[in-house]
Amino acid sequence: MAIETEAGTTQRPGGPDPVGTPGAGAWWARPALHTGVIGAIIGYAFGHWLGNYWAVPTANSPAAYQQIGTSDGNDFAIVLGYTFMLVGWLIGLGVFNDLVKLMLGKRLPQNGHEANGGVAKYFRFTLDHKVVGIQYLIGMIIYFCTAGLLAMGIRTELLSPVHHVFSSSVYVEIVGEHGTMMMMLMTSVILGPFGNYLIPLMIGSKRVAFPRIEALSFWLTPAAFLVLLSALPLGGFHFGWTGYPTLSVQDTSGADAYAFAFGLMGISMILASFNILVTVICYRAPGMRWGRLPMFVWGILGTGTMMALAAPILSGGMYMLLLDRTAQTAFFTDNLGGSTYLYEDLFWFFGHPEVYILALPGFAIVSELLPVFTRKPLFGYKVASAGMIGVTLLSFFVWQHHLFDSGIDPDMRPLYMLTTELISIPTGFIFLVGMGTLWKAKIRFTVPMLFCLAFYFNFLIGGISGVYLSDVPADTTEHGSFFVMAHFHYTIMGGLIFAFMGGCYYWLPKMMGISLNEKLGRVHFWLMFIAFNSTFLPLFAVGLAGQPRRVFEYARNLTTLNDWVSISSFFLGVSILIFIINFVWSTVVVRNRETGNPWKSRGLEWQVSSPPPADNFETVPVVLSGPYEYGVKDAPPVADLNPPVGVLAAGLSESETARAEA
Amino acid sequence: MAAETSAPATGAGEREPNHGMRIFIIWLVLALASDLLIWFVLGPHLPPGDLASAANGQQFDIKVMSAMAAPVMVFVLIQFIYSLIVWRHREGDEEDGPPIHGNTRVQVTWITLTTVIVLCLFGFGTYELVNGPGAGAGSGEGPSPIVNPPGAELTVAQQMAPYSASKPLVIQVIAQQWRFTYRYPQFGGFETTYLAVPQNQWVEFDVTSIDVIHDFWAYQLGVKADADPGVNNVAYTKPLQLGSITVRCDELCGLWHGAMYDYGSVMTQSAFQSWATASQAHFADVTKMLPPYATTYDPTEIKQLGTVLVKLGLTGAGGGYYPPNDPSQP
Numbered sequence: 001m002a003i004e005t006e007a008g009t010t011q012r013p014g015g016p017d018p019v020g021t022p023g024a025g026a027w028w029a030r031p032a033l034h035t036g037v038i039g040a041i042i043g044y045a046f047g048h049w050l051g052n053y054w055a056v057p058t059a060n061s062p063a064a065y066q067q068i069g070t071s072d073g074n075d076f077a078i079v080l081g082y083t084f085m086l087v088g089w090l091i092g093l094g095v096f097n098d099l100v101k102l103m104l105g106k107r108l109p110q111n112g113h114e115a116n117g118g119v120a121k122y123f124r125f126t127l128d129h130k131v132v133g134i135q136y137l138i139g140m141i142i143y144f145c146t147a148g149l150l151a152m153g154i155r156t157e158l159l160s161p162v163h164h165v166f167s168s169s170v171y172v173e174i175v176g177e178h179g180t181m182m183m184m185l186m187t188s189v190i191l192g193p194f195g196n197y198l199i200p201l202m203i204g205s206k207r208v209a210f211p212r213i214e215a216l217s218f219w220l221t222p223a224a225f226l227v228l229l230s231a232l233p234l235g236g237f238h239f240g241w242t243g244y245p246t247l248s249v250q251d252t253s254g255a256d257a258y259a260f261a262f263g264l265m266g267i268s269m270i271l272a273s274f275n276i277l278v279t280v281i282c283y284r285a286p287g288m289r290w291g292r293l294p295m296f297v298w299g300i301l302g303t304g305t306m307m308a309l310a311a312p313i314l315s316g317g318m319y320m321l322l323l324d325r326t327a328q329t330a331f332f333t334d335n336l337g338g339s340t341y342l343y344e345d346l347f348w349f350f351g352h353p354e355v356y357i358l359a360l361p362g363f364a365i366v367s368e369l370l371p372v373f374t375r376k377p378l379f380g381y382k383v384a385s386a387g388m389i390g391v392t393l394l395s396f397f398v399w400q401h402h403l404f405d406s407g408i409d410p411d412m413r414p415l416y417m418l419t420t421e422l423i424s425i426p427t428g429f430i431f432l433v434g435m436g437t438l439w440k441a442k443i444r445f446t447v448p449m450l451f452c453l454a455f456y457f458n459f460l461i462g463g464i465s466g467v468y469l470s471d472v473p474a475d476t477t478e479h480g481s482f483f484v485m486a487h488f489h490y491t492i493m494g495g496l497i498f499a500f501m502g503g504c505y506y507w508l509p510k511m512m513g514i515s516l517n518e519k520l521g522r523v524h525f526w527l528m529f530i531a532f533n534s535t536f537l538p539l540f541a542v543g544l545a546g547q548p549r550r551v552f553e554y555a556r557n558l559t560t561l562n563d564w565v566s567i568s569s570f571f572l573g574v575s576i577l578i579f580i581i582n583f584v585w586s587t588v589v590v591r592n593r594e595t596g597n598p599w600k601s602r603g604l605e606w607q608v609s610s611p612p613p614a615d616n617f618e619t620v621p622v623v624l625s626g627p628y629e630y631g632v633k634d635a636p637p638v639a640d641l642n643p644p645v646g647v648l649a650a651g652l653s654e655s656e657t658a659r660a661e662a
Numbered sequence: 663m664a665a666e667t668s669a670p671a672t673g674a675g676e677r678e679p680n681h682g683m684r685i686f687i688i689w690l691v692l693a694l695a696s697d698l699l700i701w702f703v704l705g706p707h708l709p710p711g712d713l714a715s716a717a718n719g720q721q722f723d724i725k726v727m728s729a730m731a732a733p734v735m736v737f738v739l740i741q742f743i744y745s746l747i748v749w750r751h752r753e754g755d756e757e758d759g760p761p762i763h764g765n766t767r768v769q770v771t772w773i774t775l776t777t778v779i780v781l782c783l784f785g786f787g788t789y790e791l792v793n794g795p796g797a798g799a800g801s802g803e804g805p806s807p808i809v810n811p812p813g814a815e816l817t818v819a820q821q822m823a824p825y826s827a828s829k830p831l832v833i834q835v836i837a838q839q840w841r842f843t844y845r846y847p848q849f850g851g852f853e854t855t856y857l858a859v860p861q862n863q864w865v866e867f868d869v870t871s872i873d874v875i876h877d878f879w880a881y882q883l884g885v886k887a888d889a890d891p892g893v894n895n896v897a898y899t900k901p902l903q904l905g906s907i908t909v910r911c912d913e914l915c916g917l918w919h920g921a922m923y924d925y926g927s928v929m930t931q932s933a934f935q936s937w938a939t940a941s942q943a944h945f946a947d948v949t950k951m952l953p954p955y956a957t958t959y960d961p962t963e964i965k966q967l968g969t970v971l972v973k974l975g976l977t978g979a980g981g982g983y984y985p986p987n988d989p990s991q992p
């Protein structure tokens with residue numbers, strides 16, 4: 001409660017704003033991407049040297065080098081290299097500059113908001129949440145496309161059951177890179193760009209709670225991405241995205257990159273989620289009651305909660321794995337007293353909430369967009385938010401359904417069967433809300449709306465196939481097969497990524513002040529929708545017919561289905577290419593200006609100009625009604641953007657009274 | 663179902679049709695049709711077939727789940743498609759839709775129905791797991807299974823007792839990169855790479871690994887169990903018909919995971935017995951060199967090797983499976 005009161009005061013007009021890096025000086029002299037890269041190179045060289053120095057055999061321990069390396073390389077040197085590389089990268093980016101200045105007793109002169117245009121700010125460590133949002137957006141698109149290209153590689157190999165494009169080693173490396181990159185980086189595909197950019201606008205705040213932490217969370221993602229890719233020159237890793245020991249303990253040095261990158265991304269998730277959670281809880285404008293919070297904010301709130309609670313387990317597990325590989329611990333080695341089950345539990349205790357970290361932002365976007373394009377209030381606002389809270393809570397109680405066949409205590413299986421099936425109830429809420437909102441609506445088939453509708457279709461298939469997996473006997477056939485793979489691609493690709501695309505078409509006019517080409521958008525949608533379903537629907541059958549995941553050889557009678565899937569997946573790739581072309585074409589070449597509110601949305605973020613002013617709002621607005629009051633006669637405007645000082649003060653005290661009552 | 667709503671009809675001109683009733687009728691017809699199709703046409707052909715009791719149980723579960731899921735899926739789809747057609751935006755209509763904020767009756771109905779369905783599925787799944795034809799559904803139950811067929815043998819002594827057709831046949835599955843080996847303790851503990859099982863007799867698989875985690879998936883038998891180093895993971899099935907078996911590794915175990923498969927067959931009781939006794943004699947010389955039968959193995963065949971290596975300062979978390987100067991084993 002004390003925090004909230006404090007936040008209320010900082011929200012007052014004229015209150016302190018985040019302050020940050022000064023704006024003077026030539027571009028190359030200021031800390032930015034290039035200085036970060038220089039710092040990273042120096043850091044890696046130093047760390048690697050240090051690791052080798054410590055490992056040089058001496059008279060006392062002639063086997064030191066070999067002891068430290070559990071595989072063919074000196075893993076200790078590699079991990080130290082990564083660690084110092086990270087430190088160098090952050091120093092180079094100027095992450096610690098303000099801290100040092102404060103310690104030296106200097107003043108931090110400038111407002112952190114980047115009011116001036118120019119591309120340079122996107123390459124810097126910046127305290128402006130809108131710049132961080134765009135950085136995340138571009139970053140996420142790059143990560144997604146890289147991992148997507150790897151998926152094309154997988155499907156190319158699977159064109160034939162016996163003829164091989166890749167060696168077995170390269171194939172497994174590609175599978176692992178694709179899976180890990182998608183699963184670790186796409187956790188932030190919506191929370192990163194849209195969450196960071198839009199949430200302050202949606203809750204009527206001029207700033208986020210922790211701008212430095214927010215920026216840091218972003219600048220860790222390129223590091224995690226590049227470290228993960230660096231596994232390839234190190235010989236790759238050969239255990240998929242799950243990294244089960246003892247395989248991952250024995251594997252070549254690429255495994256260090258996997259564990260380091262995944263753990264690092266865990267830290268990024270923790271940082272990003274804390275910033276978002278505190279922002280939503282403490283920085284809402286007067287009148288932005290919980291009952292008026294946009295669904296998108298509810299969804300991101302749930303996502304942030306899961307991230308904050310699950311990601312530490314991931315980072316812990318990954319760093320235990322690194323210790324096993326370098327420091328001679330044996331957390332996960334059975335005959336030295338460790339346990340592989342420990343890793344499996346740690347991994348899936350993160351891994352299952354992660355699946356909902358990937359699903360909930362999708363729920364959030366479709367629930368946010370549906371009222372706009374049906375021109376109706378959201379059906380069952382409380383049901384929708386309860387659904388999101390329910391998913392958030394239950395997601396922590398289901399993880400052992402990944403281990404039904406693993407030899408865990410068999411007594412536990414009915415319990416996990418129950419919890420897993422229970423989670424389909426709050427998920428069903430989201431569908432109820434969708435159906436209710438469409439009821440007697442005036443549905444406008446805009447491009448973002450098409451993506452939302454496709455989300456419901458895809459997630460219906462993904463969700464219902466998930467119920468099969470919760471049933472122990474049915475799961476015995478489906479576990480570890482292409483059925484599972486099809487299932488989670490339906491929820492993640494068909495859910496999250498479709499929602500992300502919808503969000504792009506919907507919010508890019510707001511974020512960049514340009515609208516994406518609609519014709520290309522429609523071509524993109526239809527190709528992506530058809531190709532996606534054509535790719536993943538047959539994989540349910542492939543899995544049930546007995547094809548395990550991550551194999552490069554399969555039964556001859558499944559060739560036709562696999563070829564069909566592969567060819568469809570190439571079309572899916574083309575559809576993403578169309579999106580990229582549309583994105584670049586519309587934002588760089590044509591630049592069709594969009595300044596107003598093209599969707600006639602009641603969302604608070606649309607009540608300011610596009611792109612929003614540097615400080616979001618001139619003064620903190622007073623929220624007057626909910627965001628979905630479409631068709632309600634005499635509904636007050638969503639907010640008063642220029643409340644007289646007296647009104648604002650009254651609004652503040654009113655909201656504080658309301659809080660006190662609640 | 664939950665389709666009807668008490669929201670006031672908009673537009674005074676034409677009479678608003680009863681959308682709820684229309685959707686209900688379409689749903690009823692399609693849901694019935696799809697359920698009949700699933701049960702009678704698709705059902706008998708659903709994977710993983712009916713070669714063994716565990717497979718049979720899984721097939722039944724998949725059939726029942728499909729029959730329960732289809733009406734839900736059909737309902738949601740019809741609701742969406744109906745709405746998209748009937749309530750699409752008409753050119754020139756700039757008015758907003760009716761301000762329906764919710765409907766308690768619909769919400770309560772939906773929540774109740776989904777909860778009931780979910781609880782039914784849970785009850786059904788648990789019943790099938792415990793009492794189904796598969797004894798533990800054919801999935802790995804760990805070293806101390808709770809669902810056992812009559813006469814299950816869980817100690818080394820029991821498992822090494824001579825074979826009898828009246829109790830389960832014990833087969834130890836030893837996984838290693840990148841091969842499964844099958845050991846028959848009731849026949850002197852010989853090892854082979856061909857999986858032979860008798861018809862109409864419970865088979866107990868004791869699955870373990872000597873290096874990394876694998877997963878023993880005998881598709882037609884409906885058996886899937888992780889092979890963990892140092893762990894004995896037990897799964898049961900009862901082959902019901904003669905036929906061939908495909909075994910695949912179902913947990914990524916390194917470079918040649920994709921090539922880790924082999925075959926086997928369900929034989930008649932007498933054929934199996936003569937195969938087993940012949941194999942026992944054939945492999946007798948090899949069997950002598952094998953480590954004594956145990957539920958788990960230390961791959962280096964030196965007891966407590968890990969501890970010894972630690973004393974010598976020769977290993978760390980490499981697991982002791984491969985001494986540090988061996989080539990890496992991804």
Ligand SMILES: [Cu+2]
Pocket residue numbers: 837838839840875876877911912913914915919922
């Ligand atoms: Cu294997």
